[in-house]
Amino acid sequence: MVKPIDKSNIHRILIRATNWVGDAVMTMPALEAVRENFPEAHLTVLARPWVIPLLENHPSVDKVIPYSRGNGPREDLLEMIHVVRQIRTQGFDLAILFQNAFEAALLTFLGGIKNRVGYNTDGRGLLLSHGIPRRKDIMKGHQVEYYLAILRGMGWEAKSKDPTLYVDPKESESMGEMLLTHGIEEHDFLVALSPGAIYGPAKRWPSERFAMIGDYAVQKWGAKVLIMGSEREKDIGAAVKEAMKQPALDLSGMTSLAGAMALIKRCGFFVTNDSGLMHVAAALQVPLVAIFGSTDPVATGPRGPSARIVQHETECAPCLRAECPEDYRCMLSIEPEEVWKEMEYLRHKAQGTRHRAPDPDHIP
Secondary structure: OOOOOOHHHOOEEEEEOOOOHHHHHHOHHHHHHHHHHOOOOEEEEEEOHHHHHHOOOOOOOOEEEEOOOOOOHHHHHHHHHHHHHHHHHOOOOEEEEOOOOHHHHHHHHHOOOOEEEEEOOOOOHHHOOEEEOOOHHHHOOOHHHHHHHHHHOOOOOOOOOOOOOOOOHHHHHHHHHHHHHOOOOOOOOEEEEEOOOOOOHHHOOOHHHHHHHHHHHHHHHOOEEEEOOOHHHHHHHHHHHHHOOOOOEEOOOOOOHHHHHHHHHHOOEEEEEOOHHHHHHHHOOOOEEEEOOOOOHHHHOOOOOOEEEEOOOOOOOOOOOOOOOOOOHHHHOOOHHHHHHHHHHHHHHHOOOOOOOOOHHHOO
């Protein structure tokens, strides 16, 4: 264990958030643990703009500072200088770095924060006042535990729990009004499909199989189907809608993350690849089935009692590759009927009924 910090001297805390949606969701238990260890402190999070909706309504967070990058060398340097100045003027006593990058440690060092806590990786050990060793056993568990281990390395209480997110009520109202314009009312049972995955095609179940699941949901459950994804996933969403025989509302690239969170919260079910929205749905406690191929659900699977994973054991998975050098067998071996049976199981469970495996003839 590293040298202790006197908690009574900590009044203002800066947390550097991770950069990607799924990773940021998985830091939520650690974020809440910071609040529990420092209940009276003012807690600010430094975050990239696209993950801010995950944080700005969280009761543990008092303030969010946006940190924009990727606009060119000159603009990035100016933004870095601007953020360092903000950090200096706000008088933080403690920085906790959930992001592993060298830059995260550099910002807090230049910002004059006395206590700087994070994993002593990426060549940044000298920039940290309290470098936490990243033990091998930490790398073998779930990412939720990975972030909690930073606090445990300081000797602070950090209970294992599932992530929780909070939706902006105004976004819920706005998204409800939008759905009404498409003929979807509050009492309708919504099933959302999330067929994309920015990481690469090895994480994507085929669009036509997502389409079959959408058709089953309409035919068997009387559901209204939403297709969701980012701007970069619009082509995938369009392919799913085109392959469906039943109607669906394709919202790929048409909502902000805050809007997507509000829509997912409205859903009765979520079917997804291993993606950021998968973690959002799990943290909103929406029943979901996640389809895994090249990635490892032990490390990045959805956390929560209402999540099921479909993955086939193959000799090469999980390989963690973005693209398969062979035949994508880990994904292509999964049939829609398997996913549907998991969905039926979860729905029966949610309704409080005893599960009975569906007869194969029940599948269209």
